[in-house]
Amino acid sequence: MSKAIIRLGPRHKKSLYAGFALLWLSGALWLAFHYFLRMDGEFGPEAHPLEAWWLRLHGLMAMLALALAGSLAPNHIRLAWNRRRNHRSGLPMLALTIWLAATGYALYYFSSDDNAAWLPPLHWIAGLALPLLLGLHIRRGRRRALPRVNQPQHPQQRHVAAPSYNPPARIKASS
Incomplete structure (x- = not known):
């Protein structure tokens, strides 16, 4: 049995990138x-009349991003943790995601005049840094990844990823 692959599948990767890009973009546009x-x-x-809409989109994308981040736990995070792969950028990435979820929750439910000076910057400074840390994590992961064994180079050859099976030659029974 072959080892499970830590790398994300193409659809999973596209979903994550699109979800987090929209989350980041909606937050950056709200800030602007x-x-x-x-x-x-x-x-x-x-x-500005669009300010409220960017914030609404950001809240919606935050819920989607939490689901997408959770989709990483069963395979990507667990396998990388067990194999001790890419911890130096993976742990800060996980911590930043938890931090953003916690400060976003605090902004929504506990925002007041008392914390207006310090709570929002704790969220948006970390949020603006997310693409930098994600890019570092991806780059380090690709650099340290094991070579793909028996993986087709061309996308249309994915159905032949497993090596072909050649049964052993029949041994004639002696009488």
């Missing part, structure tokens, strides 16, 4: 609209 694209109103600066 909240801090830099305010509109002049009758009584001074007002929130």
Whole structure:
């Protein structure tokens, strides 16, 4: 029996990349609209009308990202942990994901004037750093990965990944 592969499948990888990219983009756009694209109103600066929509999309993508992050636990995280592979970037990646989930939860349920000065930056500074740490984790993982054995190089050859079976020659019974 061959070893299970730590690498993500193509659809899983695309789902993760798309989910986390939309999460990051919606958060970055909310920051831009909240801090830099305010509109002049009758009584001074007002929130841009799209600001609330970016925040709503960010909340939706956060739920999806948590599900996607959870999908890594059974194979990717568990196998890498057991084989002691890529811990130097994997553990900080896992810690950052937990941190972002915890601070996002705190922002939603415990936001107040008392913590408005320090709680939001704890979330968005870590969130802005996510692509850097993810890129480092991916690069280190690819560099340290074991060579693919019996893996086709061309995507259309995936159905022939296993080596062909050649049964042993029949041995004639002696009389």
